[in-house]
Amino acid sequence: MRTGSADGAVVVATWEFGKVCVQAAVAALEKxxxxxxxxxxxxxxxxxxxxxxxxxxxxxxxxxxxVQVDAAIMWGADHGAGSVAALEGVLHPVSVARRVxxxxxxxxxxxxxxxxxxxxxxxxxxxxxxxxxxxxxxxWKKEQGATENHDTIGVVALDGDGNLAASCSTSGAGFKHPGxxxxxxxxxxxxxxDGEVGAAAATGQGEDIMRHCACYAVVAHMARGLAPDEACxxxxxxxxQRDPRGADIAIGIVAVDKQGRYAGAGMRKGFPYACGTAxxxxxxxxxxxxxx
Ligand code: ASP
Numbered sequence: 420m421r422t423g424s425a426d427g428a429v430v431v432a433t434w435e436f437g438k439v440c441v442q443a444a445v446a447a448l449e450k451x452x453x454x455x456x457x458x459x460x461x462x463x464x465x466x467x468x469x470x471x472x473x474x475x476x477x478x479x480x481x482x483x484x485x486v487q488v489d490a491a492i493m494w495g496a497d498h499g500a501g502s503v504a505a506l507e508g509v510l511h512p513v514s515v516a517r518r519v520x521x522x523x524x525x526x527x528x529x530x531x532x533x534x535x536x537x538x539x540x541x542x543x544x545x546x547x548x549x550x551x552x553x554x555x556x557x558x559w560k561k562e563q564g565a566t567e568n569h570d571t572i573g574v575v576a577l578d579g580d581g582n583l584a585a586s587c588s589t590s591g592a593g594f595k596h597p598g599x600x601x602x603x604x605x606x607x608x609x610x611x612x613d614g615e616v617g618a619a620a621a622t623g624q625g626e627d628i629m630r631h632c633a634c635y636a637v638v639a640h641m642a643r644g645l646a647p648d649e650a651c652x653x654x655x656x657x658x659x660q661r662d663p664r665g666a667d668i669a670i671g672i673v674a675v676d677k678q679g680r681y682a683g684a685g686m687r688k689g690f691p692y693a694c695g696t697a698x699x700x701x702x703x704x705x706x707x708x709x710x711x
Pocket of ligand 1 (some may be wrong): 602626
């Protein structure tokens with residue numbers, strides 16, 4: 420179990436590529452931003468990175484060759500949540516999710532409705548499919564492969580005022596069925612925040628995560644007193660017990676609690692996550708349920 424900096428502010432993100440995202444989040448906090456600003460800024464970095472084949476611009480398209488993205492944000496201070504699913508043509512879906520939370524009476528918008536909302540909110544329409552991703556799609560089409568490996572940027576943060584927030588953003592399973600929605604925009608599955616307890620965000624096969632409401636479970640375990648690492652492991656163990664594949668499902672979760680303790684945990688060994696405080700940003704290997 421690790422503990423954050425003295426002022427209590429800490430940001431944790433999924434995967435090694437989460438390191439630059441955490442850097443942006445810590446910079447946002449240092450400029451006086453809240454945990455909500457921090458998790459939004461963190462997701463931006465992955466969303467606009469054209470070399471990241473799993474998130475936003477540059478992400479793998481669906482089977483029709485169209486990039487459809489899922490994103491969500493949650494704010495512990497008022498238990499606010501917003502999300503978008505199967506959204507096309509917007510560079511920063513996490514910010515559309517934030518607008519859904521702050522500027523609409525809804526929590527979730529999908530597909531064309533989400534795109535129209537984004538346009539009405541002033542978001543520019545862009546092409547998210549890069550030439551490289553198009554080539555990968557063409558190759559996949561020729562070979563008629565399965566859906567591809569994928570990742571999500573999932574971020575949790577606690578700011579110096581004790582506010583908790585979480586975000587996640589992904590282009591989902593590569594070459595997925597058009598309209599397929601993963602766990603990331605599902606509140607309680609891809610992310611969850613209880614402002615009095617803690618926050619969690621997940622990555623891995625969305626279908627597996629959402630069948631177990633994984634992030635809600637992690638926060639519920641923290642609410643009954645478990646530290647973040649044990650709360651994640653307890654959730655993963657439960658999933659492995661219920662699933663016929665046991666622990667052979669690829670899932671990673673990051674979590675932080677109100678005290679600033681944080682953790683990352685994978686079903687299998689080898690889930691790296693990034694964490695940062697004002698003083699230090701590092702990539703750490705998460706704890707795990709199964710060795711291999
Ligand atoms: N959870 C995401 C999804 O299923 C992708 C991932 O994190 O691997 O859409």
